[in-house]
Amino acid sequence: xxxxxxxxxxxxxxxxxxxxxxxxxxxxVSISSVGWHIExxxxxxxxxxxxxxxxxxxxYKWTFNSxxxxxxxxxxxxxxxxxxxxxxxxxxxxxxxxxKNHLEVAKLKNLEIKSIPEYAYFQHPYFxxxxxxxxxxxxxxxxxxxxxxxxxxxxxxxx
Numbered sequence: 001x002x003x004x005x006x007x008x009x010x011x012x013x014x015x016x017x018x019x020x021x022x023x024x025x026x027x028x029v030s031i032s033s034v035g036w037h038i039e040x041x042x043x044x045x046x047x048x049x050x051x052x053x054x055x056x057x058x059x060y061k062w063t064f065n066s067x068x069x070x071x072x073x074x075x076x077x078x079x080x081x082x083x084x085x086x087x088x089x090x091x092x093x094x095x096x097x098x099x100k101n102h103l104e105v106a107k108l109k110n111l112e113i114k115s116i117p118e119y120a121y122f123q124h125p126y127f128x129x130x131x132x133x134x135x136x137x138x139x140x141x142x143x144x145x146x147x148x149x150x151x152x153x154x155x156x157x158x159x
Contacts, residue, residue: 004136005113008045011143012106015041018150019099026153034150035099039090041146042102045139047087048122049109052135057119061129068127072137077145085125 015038022035030037071077091098113136122135130138 001114001133001136004133004140005110007140008113008136008143009107009110011140011147012042012045012103012110014147015143015150016103018147018154019096019103021150021154021157022096022099024153024157026156029152029156030149034153035094035096036090037146037150037153039094039099039102040084040088041143042099042106043088043090044084044142045106046102046109048135048139049113049116051122052116052120052132053112055120055122057117057121060119060121060131062131063128065126065128068124068130068134071127071141072134075141077141079145079149082126 018034018038022038023033025031025033032040113132116132118133119131121129121131122138124130124138127138
């Protein structure tokens with residue numbers, strides 16, 4: 001568990017390092033700005049960890065899910081396949097202050113993971129119930145997905 005928390009913390013720090021580029025947009029990569037991807041990633045981390053904390057581990061139920069198996073096996077999310085649920089879509093008026101606020105919450109939430117029971121779960125809209133270990137893996141895959149998009153936006157902006 002400690003390793004997964006450390007990996008997630010490194011990804012959070014990497015998101016933080018992209019904040020100076022938050023205004024950059026490149027429609028060839030994404031219609032959303034770097035800041036939107038940072039804010040979305042942080043909202044996802046924060047709300048998913050909150051969902052784990054609020055879940056009742058006795059109600060966890062594993063089900064076969066081919067999409068989950070494929071994404072976890074590839075260790076990546078294909079681009080342009082899914083739309084972010086409203087709860088993790090940044091508000092139109094997000095700014096540096098809201099990004100930094102969500103960043104601090106994400107750092108604290110990551111530390112709280114060690115107190116979450118193994119069978120606490122998150123109800124993913126496409127993958128179904130994900131217990132703690134699978135949820136942390138999802139958060140890593142999801143954050144890496146958005147960091148790759150962020151890096152592509154920045155790289156094309158510098159050409």
